Amino acid sequence: xxxxxxxxxxxxxxxxARLARPFQPRENEIEITLPDQDLxxxxxxxxxxxxxxxxxAASASDAGAHPAEEVETATGEKFRVQVMGREKYxxxxxxxxxxxxxxxxxxxxxxxxxxxxPQERPIGNILRDQGxxxxxxxxxxxxxxxxxxxxxxxxxxxxQQHIPQSTxxxxxxTVRGDMGRVPKNIRVGDILVAAGLVxxxxxxxxxxxxxxxxxxxxxxxxxxxxxxxxxxxxxALATKFGLRFIDLENLxxxxxxxxxxxxEVAVRMRVLPVEVRGRVLTVATSQPTDPTIGDNLRFTSDLxxxxxxxxxxxxxxxxxxxxxxxxxxxxDLIGELSExxxxxxxxxxxxxxxxxxxxxINLVNKILIDGYKKGVSDIHFEPxxxxxxxxxxxxxxxxxxxxxxxxxxxxxxxxxxxxxxxxLDIAEHRRPQSGKILLRYEGKKIEYRVEITPTVGGNExxxxxxxxxxxxxxxxxxxxxxxxxxxxxRILTKPYGIILCVGPTGSGKTTSLxxxxxxxxxxxxxxxxxxxxxxxxQSGLRQVQVHAKIGFGFKEALRSFLRADPDVIMIGEMRxxxxxxxxxxxxxxxxxxxxxxxxxxxxxxxxRLIEMGMDPYNFADAMLGILAQRLARRLxxxxxxxxxxxxxxxxxxxxxxxxxWFAARGMPAYSEDLTLMRAVGCRDCHQTGYSGRIAIHELLxxxxxxxxGIKKGVMAEELRDQAIRDGMTTLRMDGIHKVFQxxxxxxxxxxxxx
Numbered sequence: 001x002x003x004x005x006x007x008x009x010x011x012x013x014x015x016x017a018r019l020a021r022p023f024q025p026r027e028n029e030i031e032i033t034l035p036d037q038d039l040x041x042x043x044x045x046x047x048x049x050x051x052x053x054x055x056x057a058a059s060a061s062d063a064g065a066h067p068a069e070e071v072e073t074a075t076g077e078k079f080r081v082q083v084m085g086r087e088k089y090x091x092x093x094x095x096x097x098x099x100x101x102x103x104x105x106x107x108x109x110x111x112x113x114x115x116x117x118p119q120e121r122p123i124g125n126i127l128r129d130q131g132x133x134x135x136x137x138x139x140x141x142x143x144x145x146x147x148x149x150x151x152x153x154x155x156x157x158x159x160q161q162h163i164p165q166s167t168x169x170x171x172x173x174t175v176r177g178d179m180g181r182v183p184k185n186i187r188v189g190d191i192l193v194a195a196g197l198v199x200x201x202x203x204x205x206x207x208x209x210x211x212x213x214x215x216x217x218x219x220x221x222x223x224x225x226x227x228x229x230x231x232x233x234x235x236a237l238a239t240k241f242g243l244r245f246i247d248l249e250n251l252x253x254x255x256x257x258x259x260x261x262x263x264e265v266a267v268r269m270r271v272l273p274v275e276v277r278g279r280v281l282t283v284a285t286s287q288p289t290d291p292t293i294g295d296n297l298r299f300t301s302d303l304x305x306x307x308x309x310x311x312x313x314x315x316x317x318x319x320x321x322x323x324x325x326x327x328x329x330x331x332d333l334i335g336e337l338s339e340x341x342x343x344x345x346x347x348x349x350x351x352x353x354x355x356x357x358x359x360x361i362n363l364v365n366k367i368l369i370d371g372y373k374k375g376v377s378d379i380h381f382e383p384x385x386x387x388x389x390x391x392x393x394x395x396x397x398x399x400x401x402x403x404x405x406x407x408x409x410x411x412x413x414x415x416x417x418x419x420x421x422x423x424l425d426i427a428e429h430r431r432p433q434s435g436k437i438l439l440r441y442e443g444k445k446i447e448y449r450v451e452i453t454p455t456v457g458g459n460e461x462x463x464x465x466x467x468x469x470x471x472x473x474x475x476x477x478x479x480x481x482x483x484x485x486x487x488x489x490r491i492l493t494k495p496y497g498i499i500l501c502v503g504p505t506g507s508g509k510t511t512s513l514x515x516x517x518x519x520x521x522x523x524x525x526x527x528x529x530x531x532x533x534x535x536x537x538q539s540g541l542r543q544v545q546v547h548a549k550i551g552f553g554f555k556e557a558l559r560s561f562l563r564a565d566p567d568v569i570m571i572g573e574m575r576x577x578x579x580x581x582x583x584x585x586x587x588x589x590x591x592x593x594x595x596x597x598x599x600x601x602x603x604x605x606x607x608r609l610i611e612m613g614m615d616p617y618n619f620a621d622a623m624l625g626i627l628a629q630r631l632a633r634r635l636x637x638x639x640x641x642x643x644x645x646x647x648x649x650x651x652x653x654x655x656x657x658x659x660x661w662f663a664a665r666g667m668p669a670y671s672e673d674l675t676l677m678r679a680v681g682c683r684d685c686h687q688t689g690y691s692g693r694i695a696i697h698e699l700l701x702x703x704x705x706x707x708x709g710i711k712k713g714v715m716a717e718e719l720r721d722q723a724i725r726d727g728m729t730t731l732r733m734d735g736i737h738k739v740f741q742x743x744x745x746x747x748x749x750x751x752x753x754x
Contacts, residue, residue, distance in 0.1 A: 004016070004017075004055075011402075015032075017035070020032050025092060046277060241309075244308045246274070246284060247314075253322050269296065272310070272315045283297055285308075364418060380394075380464075383412075385459070392405070399633070429454060432453050432454065448465065449464065496588070508631050512627060526565060527541045528544070528566045528569050530571050531543060554579050571594070584619055588618060588622050600628070601754075624702065625699060631695055633690040633748045636688070638682050650674070677745070
């Protein structure tokens with residue numbers, strides 16, 4: 001019987017699937033098939049938060065006597081489960097849902113995917129159940145804890161300063177009895193200082209002792225009495241919070257782990273990084289009751305965190321022993337940025353901020369520059385509800401990653417700072433606002449396009465798109481296959497016609513068009529461009545920034561260009577039928593026209609334009625080519641590893657490519673010598689296994705059969721089949737070519753190609 005399941009990823013995404021083979025929790029991956037597809041995909045457990053197995057929930061008798069626990073995942077989901085076999089598996093544990101109406105019969109939680117997992121049992125009960133203390137000892141200790149929490153300052157002073165309690169009581173009663181001369185709320189300490197019995201410092205010492213007594217936990221009291229050891233207490237706390245307890249005596253942290261966490265951070269937080277597996281850093285702590293440790297470590301290391309419990313003495317010794325060996329190699333992944341970011345055109349409003357505001361200014365500037373240095377495309381500021389922190393996510397290589405969590409006390413100040421830098425209305429919280437920020441860093445001008453969007457709870461999200469000035473890439477550096485670059489260069493030599501670049505937002509369309517313009521940018525050609533915004537500048541191009549707010553959009557720019565003696569026109573995007581129609585007409589009257597469109601494939605673009613009202617005969621005559629593209633994550637060249645795929649993985653590649661065309665296009669046959677590359681993870685790629693992106697292309701050019709099909713209004717599938725017969729390589733095909741070249745892998749190709 002097929003097992004249906006739901007995969008929940010660390011970034012919050014979910015995928016419904018079926019098990020391709022039995023799941024083995026001791027392995028590092030799970031193999032699945034997607035609904036209505038024959039493809040087998042393997043996902044490493046390091047990418048997953050939990051695996052929800054569909055089916056009827058087990059009965060209470062099946063679950064045994066395991067206590068109920070609430071498990072909160074890193075994505076914020078909460079489950080009440082009975083935990084099974086926590087010690088069995090190195091990467092996670094099973095939980096059986098308490099709710100009999102749950103759609104899941106069991107859930108496998110990865111350790112790094114769990115934020116909190118406290119048992120409802122008090123720590124005293126756990127120690128008792130483990131046979132470390134008896135019922136009487138527990139009750140007496142709880143009574144002592146209660147006395148400490150209610151102990152009066154006068155009692156503490158009497159004990160510490162050896163003053164009879166009767167003397168203190170008499171002095172207090174005398175002063176408080178004279179209600180005409182003293183306030184009703186006068187403190188005992190003030191009375192005793194005024195009476196000359198103690199000094200102010202001795203009162204402060206007593207108050208400190210009182211405060212410590214109120215916070216003293218039962219475990220600490222049991223250790224002070226010599227009834228249990230620290231090791232026994234920490235083992236019980238590990239049980240309570242669902243964490244592993246480890247012995248550091250004969251364990252040596254891996255070099256990658258020590259490099260992932262700066263020494264000063266580890267010493268300050270009293271933690272020890274133990275190992276790195278994929279994107280997960282295992283860290284030992286002796287303070288499992290501190291809820292801030294995990295988030296602070298994620299902020300600093302830029303990795304997912306699995307906490308384990310170890311003795312404080314062992315952690316201290318390990319910090320002294322191991323960090324000495326690698327301290328010179330350790331660099332702070334986040335750290336303080338020494339470079340200052342100068343905000344352009346700000347008219348000294350910084351001077352009105354106090355010390356706290358100055359910290360906010362520095363924080364925001366550092367995040368903006370940090371994002372630029374890491375090659376981030378977008379920075380997301382996402383305030384949480386209530387006491388939840390302000391999350392900061394970076395989109396790197398097309399994937400969002402949580403990199404910082406800032407105290408909720410600062411969320412409004414951070415968003416307000418972004419609005420001030422963008423010259424937006426900080427008093428407006430109900431409507432979306434758009435703006436931009438200009439920064440200078442190391443002599444370079446960086447522009448951030450800012451979008452403020454109101455969200456629930458009176459919050460506002462801020463998303464910043466980084467528009468750093470850049471230069472066009474030569475066509476031979478764009479990732480084109482030999483056949484595609486030859487065909488693309490051929491159509492670029494045409495004197496007139498229309499060339500479209502299509503794909504979703506962030507797929508590199510503007511970069512490709514500017515590379516094409518750079519290829520034909522000669523002194524004898526007049527080239528006009530209309531863009532929003534101008535992201536890439538080229539000498540020799542006449543580039544125009546459109547301003548929709550003043551009525552100067554793409555169609556207005558296009559009309560102006562046609563009266564300005566153009567040879568080549570580039571329109572940033574064909575957003576409406578009028579712009580598309582005018583562009584096609586311009587391409588038929590002796591101009592070479594470039595533009596972009598948001599469509600999924602080259603054949604679909606033809607159908608979309610016809611549905612927008614374009615004349616099929618005019619478009620068939622005008623079209624030179626349609627370039628569809630995606631950006632897939634590139635395997636890190638520093639750590640990618642060769643391997644021989646098994647037969648099932650090879651068959652997946654053949655199926656994704658298209659069985660009828662695989663051999664016909666000269667793709668490699670299966671053999672034991674066949675070598676592909678797989679992701680591993682290293683410091684250079686932040687343990688992801690990927691660094692940068694590679695373009696995947698689908699180039700549809702015209703032939704007599706294609707023109708005839710456009711004029712007849714055939715469906716996109718017919719155009720696609722005809723184009724493949726004419727030699728077109730689809731997006732999937734081009735991606736799989738790059739898999740066999742060792743540039744990327746099938747998962748990344750399927751992630752961006754339908």
